[in-house]
Structure formats: structure tokens, C-alpha cells
Amino acid sequence: MKIEVNSPTVSTLATDRSPKKVSSDVVASTQSATQDRTTFHSDSQSVQALTTQAMKSPEVRQDKIDALSQSVKSGEYKPDAAATAGAILDHEESR
Numbered sequence: 001m002k003i004e005v006n007s008p009t010v011s012t013l014a015t016d017r018s019p020k021k022v023s024s025d026v027v028a029s030t031q032s033a034t035q036d037r038t039t040f041h042s043d044s045q046s047v048q049a050l051t052t053q054a055m056k057s058p059e060v061r062q063d064k065i066d067a068l069s070q071s072v073k074s075g076e077y078k079p080d081a082a083a084t085a086g087a088i089l090d091h092e093e094s095r
Contacts, residue, residue: 071077 068077
């Protein structure tokens with residue numbers, strides 16, 4: 001989508017760039033609401049275990065890649081477009 005900066009619509013927009021006065025009550029409530037907090041639970045042990053397991057698995061399953069490459073080269077690989085589209089929709093709906 002292209003946005004025209006010099007279009008009549010943009011030039012007619014009113015912009016108020018004057019400074020505004022904010023009460024100290026609003027500033028105090030805003031500051032207290034923006035504090036970040038982090039807590040760690042036993043979940044970090046689970047994450048560590050999953051990370052270790054993932055690092056042990058092979059990066060590439062060469063046997064699967066070779067088989068698929070061969071079927072593509074020979075013309076035997078014929079994916080079902082309807083099944084692929086259905087799987088994509090199912091995945092998106094589950095999100």
C-alpha cells in the first residue's frame with residue numbers, strides 16, 4: 001500500500017503540536033503502571049530440559065530430504081493442493 005505524503009487528505013489533517021500540561025497525579029499513576037516485573041518458576045527447568053533435547057536432535061534429516069528430492073526430480077511428487085490448503089486453514093483456526 002502506497003501512502004502519498006503530499007495528498008490532499010494528509011495536508012488537510014489538523015495537527016496540534018502545542019505542549020500540553022499534565023497534572024502530577026496522571027504522571028505518578030502512569031509511572032507506577034509501567035514498572036516491569038519478572039518472576040522465574042520451575043518452568044525454567046523445563047525450558048532447559050527442552051533446550052538440551054533440541055540441541056541433541058539432528059539439524060537436518062538428510063534421509064527425508066534425499067527421498068523428497070528424488071521424488072520431485074522423477075516427477076512422482078504430486079502434492080494434493082486441497083489437502084495442503086485444508087491443513088493451512090486448520091492450522092490458522094487453531095491459533
